[in-house]
Amino acid sequence: MTKLRKTPIWQAIARALTAEIADKIYVPGDKLPTEAELADRFGVNRHTVRHAIKAMVDEKLVRTRRGAGAYVTASPTEYPIGKRVRFHQNILAGGQTPEKQVLQIEERPATPKEAARLDIPPKSPLVIYHGLSLADGNPIALFSSHFPGARLPGIVAALTEETGVTEALKRCGVDDYTRVSTRISARAATATQALHLHVDEGAPLVYTTSLNADADGKPIEYGMTWFAGDRVTLTIDGLA
Template identity: 60%
Template sequence: MSNNAAPPRSRTPVWQAIATTLRSDISEGRYSPGDKLPTEAQLAARFGVNRHTVRHALSHLVEGGLVRTRRGAGAFVAATPTEYPIGERVRFHENLLAAGRRPDKQILGVECRAATTAEARALWIDLGASVCVYHGLSLADDAPIALFESVFPLDRTAGIDQHLAETSSVTEALARSGVADYTRASTRLTAVLADVTQALHLHLREGDPLLRATSVNVDAAGQPVEYGRTWFAGDRVTLTLEH
């Protein structure tokens, strides 16, 4: 008898599957902000589980900011995912204002260092050339929705490190550095899992789904002026591609 049987496949916890389904219900508009969700008993009957499992799923959604609970009243939808279009012109503040949300940013760090291989390739600069790196946290209505890292070639954006320290706006900082306008040249989307520090910043659990956008912005002459990576909380943002 063979002992080479394939190992059993890992299974998604039931509570996590329920949370994913409820998140989809909210994202697709079955429940709107302020709406009361079905009771724990009703959800338990719907999914064929006990109320403890339902409570676990709801707690996860509460931690993510999508659901709020009131003792004796039940669970309510706190927010729906923010619509965030990705096209030739991507502007954080404009996107959130258009979605009816209040935008904000927290600067986590600004540093100047030598470019890595990937950064040099994306920005069309020599390996080791000087770049400015801007780390930050994007918020909508005071809730964290994304972590970002923007890398700027200092030979094309002189003084941007100082400008970023004075304003959290990339558009304003680039303008002060002589880049009056810029457009998106490319965007690559990849599904990833949150590491422990990303989870802390985004108020998630380690291993929760994130959507990573890797992009390059160019100036009017087509020269790269920003290489960025953004990690969006998967249940708080709906990315839409514009043509």
């Protein structure tokens, strides 16, 4: 029989408070309830509450002042999913500084499933961009973007040299692209994902898959993204 993983109480408290910040119950500048009040609310001792608050401080969601309590400093990153999704624009619009780190740029033949997604023949050249997205220096998502190499000549150099996918695609002749489809589900963080995202193994991640196409409707990117569940609020914009 599989043994269920038990969520630490301090982690459950941190997630509950983070969700309330995301729901604007507490906004930047607000003071959180005292340790004693939170201990009463959650039925735990103050040490457990202190552990939860420290985790939120580490995530830069709150700050503490000795003798004054804990204050909200930021809300989870708002990330709209619409017909046109641009990482840098989304993060800047939320008042944060965007950054992407290249983990690996991989070249190999496409599997039959990958080929079907991108409407290319099996074993066609495939370029995969594995990376990490950050907002104000905090990791918020891991991603793997698949590109049809023959359809996008020069994509490897462009991804290596440019800071974003949009600029890289422009260098390959794609001036605009739109989202064709998006699927959203939940995943538990693996050990390596937890390492990159600075979360616990088994922590909840929001998993999305998406397909983007150029102005002629040809698929130019199939992406998979694992968002840190406590740090990002996904909003669905009109896709029509």
